[in-house]
Amino acid sequence: MKADDLERLVTLEMPFGKHQGRLIADLPGNYLNWFAREGFPPGEIGRLLQLMQELDHNGLRPLLDPLRRQP
Secondary structure (H helix, E strand, O other): OOOOHHHHHOOOEOOOOOOOOOEHHHOOHHHHHHHHHHOOOOHHHHHHHHHHHHHHHOOOHHHHHHHOOOO
16 A cells, blocks of 8 residues: 555545545445455556455444535
8 A cells, every 4th residue: 555545545536437536535435345355456546446445344434524525
């Protein structure tokens, strides 16, 4: 994990698929678990999806709340 990965989760949108345009941090757990079963895509997006799946699986999503941009 890189130092800015957590911030990327709350700023980077999903670039493809069923949830295209949603922040990675806002992807549903069942979608992340599907990637865990079927395989994460290569590159940065796959690495970030895997990180988000780990956070979700371990109940750590609230750690991202302070990093979200305030309206």
